[in-house]
Amino acid sequence: MGKIALVFSGQGAQYSGMGKELYEASSAAKAIYDMADSVRNGTSSQCFEGTSEELCKTVNTQPCVFTADLAAAYAVTEKGIKPDCVAGFSLGEIAALAFSKMLSDEEAFKLVCKRGELMDKAAAENPGAMAAVMKITPEQVEEICSRFDKTYPVNYNSPAQTVVATTSENAEAFCEAVKNEGGRAKLLAVSGAFHSPFMAEAAKGLGEYMENINFSDPEIQIYSDFTAQPYSGDYKALVKAQVENPVKWQTIVENMINDGVDTFIEVGVGKTLTGLIKRINSDVKAFKVENPSDLESIDL
Numbered sequence: 269m270g271k272i273a274l275v276f277s278g279q280g281a282q283y284s285g286m287g288k289e290l291y292e293a294s295s296a297a298k299a300i301y302d303m304a305d306s307v308r309n310g311t312s313s314q315c316f317e318g319t320s321e322e323l324c325k326t327v328n329t330q331p332c333v334f335t336a337d338l339a340a341a342y343a344v345t346e347k348g349i350k351p352d353c354v355a356g357f358s359l360g361e362i363a364a365l366a367f368s369k370m371l372s373d374e375e376a377f378k379l380v381c382k383r384g385e386l387m388d389k390a391a392a393e394n395p396g397a398m399a400a401v402m403k404i405t406p407e408q409v410e411e412i413c414s415r416f417d418k419t420y421p422v423n424y425n426s427p428a429q430t431v432v433a434t435t436s437e438n439a440e441a442f443c444e445a446v447k448n449e450g451g452r453a454k455l456l457a458v459s460g461a462f463h464s465p466f467m468a469e470a471a472k473g474l475g476e477y478m479e480n481i482n483f484s485d486p487e488i489q490i491y492s493d494f495t496a497q498p499y500s501g502d503y504k505a506l507v508k509a510q511v512e513n514p515v516k517w518q519t520i521v522e523n524m525i526n527d528g529v530d531t532f533i534e535v536g537v538g539k540t541l542t543g544l545i546k547r548i549n550s551d552v553k554a555f556k557v558e559n560p561s562d563l564e565s566i567d568l
Contacts, residue, residue: 269568270530271352274344274367275545276337276360278515279329280458281538287336288316289559296346297339300373304335307377311335326391326459330359330384334377337363337536340557344535347563353489353498353529355520357541358423358463359383361493361510368486370503375481379507382477383470387511390470391460397439398422398458399432404451406430412445422463423515426547433461463514471511478504496520517541521548531568533557 290297291312304311308331314322315332322328337360344351356364359380366376396418401409406421409430413419416438423431432453434442443453460466483503490499494509496519521532521544534541534556542554555566 271524271528272349272531272533272568273524273529274341274351274354274364275532275534275541276341276354276356276363276367277333277534277536277538277541278356278358278360279326279333280456281540282323282329282333282336283537284316284318284320284323286315286332286537286558287339290339290343291316293560294339294343294346296342300335300339300342303373304331304377307374308381324457324459326388327384330387331377331381333359333537334363334380336558338366338373338376340535341367343563344533344557344566347566349533349566349568351488351533353491353524353527355491355524356493357517358493358510358515360536361490361507363536364490365483365507368488368490370483370486370490370499371481379474379478379481383474383511386470386473386477387460387462387467389473390467391462393469394461394466395436396461396464396466397434397436398456398461399434399439399443399446399453400425400456401430401432401446402428402452402454404428404446404449408449408451409446412442412449415445416442418465420464421514422461424518425515426518426544428547429544431456433464433466435461463510463512465512467512471508474511475504475508478507491520491524493517493520496523517544518548521545525549525552531555533566 446453496516
């Protein structure tokens with residue numbers, strides 16, 4: 269058997285009730301929700317009972333999804349499964365930092381709360397839109413982006429899915445251009461144009477916030493969204509750069525497979541990453557864990 273990778277989900281799949289079953293079934297998961305409540309009162313109740321509108325606000329989404337991600341990861345290890353490496357999609361990378369012991373759980377939670385605040389503020393000051401583009405290659409998407417002002421590929425998700433950030437004014441025309449090239453574009457229900465220059469002020473603010481935080485070397489290999497390689501060099505610079513640069517998810521998955529991973533376990537909310545991984549390489553195993561029955565269905 270090859271290596272096992274834990275991958276931490278990003279925002280977008282959040283829903284009212286997320287994590288509640290694991291909270292009730294796993295002492296390891298419950299401990300993470302209790303920690304989150306001790307730092308940010310009401311986090312658990314937002315996860316379990318929050319409205320869709322409430323959970324879609326970036327300032328709430330990020331700490332709530334972080335909590336669900338990390339709780340699910342510790343429930344996996346509580347079951348006796350030991351991953352060899354980790355990666356996280358967008359905000360999921362902050363949960364991966366905690367799991368790899370680069371930061372304590374509490375430090376990472378405070379970091380993701382600040383990240384959510386800064387990105388929410390940047391989105392309000394620099395409004396934008398995001399669209400998922402399917403059925404055409406990343407290179408075709410890049411060419412279409414070049415025709416529009418302030419339009420950037422920001423999530424390289426799989427060979428046939430790339431997410432783009434653009435201005436609200438350009439969004440419809442961009443989607444029409446994709447259609448004319450044989451692709452399909454779907455506008456996303458997000459509050460900002462993430463992982464793009466629209467987030468420059470958020471990245472700057474996060475860099476300033478991290479000046480007083482000490483990062484440890486990872487105890488388990490963690491891959492960076494910014495470089496698609498294992499963390500090395502200036503850790504804080506990687507965390508900062510990730511906010512205003514593309515997530516290279518396809519390359520991360522390919523690099524993990526090249527490094528010996530043949531089993532992926534998505535922890536947190538939804539099954540978005542599981543689906544992307546299978547589209548990148550259908551030969552690997554991919555499981556998702558967001559409730560106790562998912563834990564029992566893992567077949568290693």
